[in-house]
Amino acid sequence: MRTLRAAPLSATAFAPFGEVIEVSDAAHHYPINGGTTERYHDLANIDPGAEGRAIVSIFRAKPRALPFAVRMLERHPLGSQAFMPLTGRPYLVVVAPAGDAPRPDALRVFLAQGTQGVNYAPGVWHHPLLALEAVSDFLVIDRAGPGENCEEAALAEALGIHLA
């Protein structure tokens, strides 16, 4: 089985797939509420599409064992999908560029820290949630609306993921 090592998640590395949601000096930020709070503003392109609406859910995810074999990816062609960890634990992000099918040679694997969320742009291929270490909760912002918004694609060859 071909294997990939997870790279650290950063806004720059993840840019082809969407946004990293995190406190960063690179974000537009400014004090509010009489200086008691700093607002890091508009960190993700939430896109529910013309006929959809943004909804908020919580995903409670069981942890996966490593090394993990990636055998499929999914995509949501009609809207973005954001994940923000609520329990402070790292997780894995597996993505491939939007397109008719995920190209195995274009897969990227990132290790996200518990302070980092991700927002997948519409159509970006990604693996379902890969929590690590323990049961973990994530706030999820995605789309409700008409139409079929989840497609799955099996990979021709499984890909093994290692942390280091």
Place this chain on the structure above:
Amino acid sequence: MRTLRAAPLSATAFAPFGEVIEVSDAAHHYPINGGTTERYHDLANIDPGAEGRAIVSIFRAKPRALPFAVRMLERHPLGSQAFMPLTGRPYLVVVAPAGDAPRPDALRVFLAQGTQGVNYAPGVWHHPLLALEAVSDFLVIDRAGPGENCEEAALAEALGIHLA
């Protein structure tokens, strides 16, 4: 100074003001991703209004000292505003029903746990973020768009808040 004790935050008690965002058997929930994740679905009425869009930000809030004197409230007439704690610490929620001005006798104070978010319905009067214990981060889902979406109102009389 008149004083109020914080009540435990619950979906029922908070219903006149919006929704509590939390994992709960009362929510619509179902397994996804081959049973590895439980989805607690569509937990808040995210409402950016007809001319707005939902945006995601992070608020980094300094903790307040108790007892705290509430002297003002604010409201966002054009959209909802949701807060989800990212650092697992409790916080205070001070609200009054939507209307031309907050009625001091209608103020309610809730102690939210670090696993509970709140979504204020459009126009609901609320105090700016009241973190407790330590600097705390919150994911915030509110509105960007045309028009003036923040109004403040001073209370005729300050209200002291105690935890118990």
